[in-house]
Amino acid sequence: MKTNKIGFIGGGNMASSLISGLIASGHVPEQIWVSDISPDTLTALKTQLNVNTSVNNDDIINAVDVVVLAVKPQTLSAVAQSIAAQVQQKKSLVVSIAAGINQNSLSRWLGADTAIVRCMPNTPALVLTGATALHANDKVTGEQRDLAENILRSVGIALWVEDEAELDAVTAVSGSGPAYYFLLMEAMEKAALELGLSQETARLLVQQTALGAAKIALESAESPEQLRKRVTSPGGTTQRAIETFEQGGFTELVSKALHAARDRSIEMSKQMENS
Numbered sequence: 001m002k003t004n005k006i007g008f009i010g011g012g013n014m015a016s017s018l019i020s021g022l023i024a025s026g027h028v029p030e031q032i033w034v035s036d037i038s039p040d041t042l043t044a045l046k047t048q049l050n051v052n053t054s055v056n057n058d059d060i061i062n063a064v065d066v067v068v069l070a071v072k073p074q075t076l077s078a079v080a081q082s083i084a085a086q087v088q089q090k091k092s093l094v095v096s097i098a099a100g101i102n103q104n105s106l107s108r109w110l111g112a113d114t115a116i117v118r119c120m121p122n123t124p125a126l127v128l129t130g131a132t133a134l135h136a137n138d139k140v141t142g143e144q145r146d147l148a149e150n151i152l153r154s155v156g157i158a159l160w161v162e163d164e165a166e167l168d169a170v171t172a173v174s175g176s177g178p179a180y181y182f183l184l185m186e187a188m189e190k191a192a193l194e195l196g197l198s199q200e201t202a203r204l205l206v207q208q209t210a211l212g213a214a215k216i217a218l219e220s221a222e223s224p225e226q227l228r229k230r231v232t233s234p235g236g237t238t239q240r241a242i243e244t245f246e247q248g249g250f251t252e253l254v255s256k257a258l259h260a261a262r263d264r265s266i267e268m269s270k271q272m273e274n275s
């Protein structure tokens with residue numbers, strides 16, 4: 001059983017993924033607190049996960065060892081400034097999961113002495129296969145680093161980056177990344193229907209193929225390129241499909257998309273820093 005008291009401000013998609021993962025990995029619901037402005041969201045979390053809930057953010061800070069900020073980036077400035085006095089008084093560790101909100105802005109809103117870990121998780125935390133990168137400011141102690149890492153590691157892998165700027169790239173790769181795979185799954189499912197498969201068959205084949213490809217990539221010592229070549233018989237069906245992808249500019253398009261996501265993360269950080 002894990003005993004750190006963890007509070008979430010904002011109980012939406014990402015918080016509920018993290019909380020479900022924490023509970024599945026042995027955190028007891030009694031040690032988890034969530035606040036949200038939506039009573040319906042809190043009722044659903046209470047009913048489904050049996051965690052403590054409150055509409056009052058200050059209640060959460062009083063109750064816990066670590067406060068996870070899980071509201072939308074656009075809402076974070078107001079929320080952070082409204083809890084700053086309490087966080088400073090309690091000397092709470094604050095973990096922000098917001099995309100595109102940098103340490104400068106967080107420190108400005110929460111107080112220059114506040115220990116802040118900024119991180120970028122992803123929604124597969126829900127099924128304990130999350131990927132998170134973390135960055136600590138210089139107020140975070142070794143013990144607090146371990147605490148933040150333990151929370152995120154209980155729902156998947158957790159890596160530290162020393163250069164905060166890397167979090168913009170992490171956001172583009174693994175933060176947003178699940179959506180890219182879902183987009184490919186959507187497109188493959190649609191094409192499978194066009195090719196005459198039933199909805200049920202198409203979905204199952206696409207899901208199992210994604211799982212199989214991810215598992216083999218993780219378990220094999222070979223690179224994705226080598227694994228791709230193993231599927232691609234010369235002159236066969238895969239080669240025809242891969243050539244079609246490449247003729248359509250697939251690799252360049254993926255690069256362009258990830259650069260756009262990275263640039264958006266930087267743009268959001270700058271907008272918030274100047275606000």
Ligand SMILES: NC(=O)C1=CN([C@@H]2O[C@H](COP(=O)(O)OP(=O)(O)OC[C@H]3O[C@@H](n4cnc5c(N)ncnc54)[C@H](O)[C@@H]3O)[C@@H](O)[C@H]2O)C=CC1
Pocket residue numbers: 009010011012013014015035036037038041057070071072073075079097098099100120121122123175176
């Ligand atoms: N969805 C994702 O895949 C990922 C999201 N993130 C970050 O996680 C954060 C949350 O994103 P989502 O969970 O997707 O958003 P969401 O909209 O599902 O959840 C945000 C929650 O905050 C609540 N809220 C709004 N104002 C509040 C306030 N003043 N006090 C307390 N609660 C308040 C809302 O009612 C909502 O339930 C964002 O900052 C996002 O950048 C990070 C990694 C991945």
Ligand SMILES: O=C(O)[C@@H]1CCC=N1
Pocket residue numbers: 099171175176
């Ligand atoms: O789309 C977003 O801005 C957030 C951050 C990473 C995933 N979702």
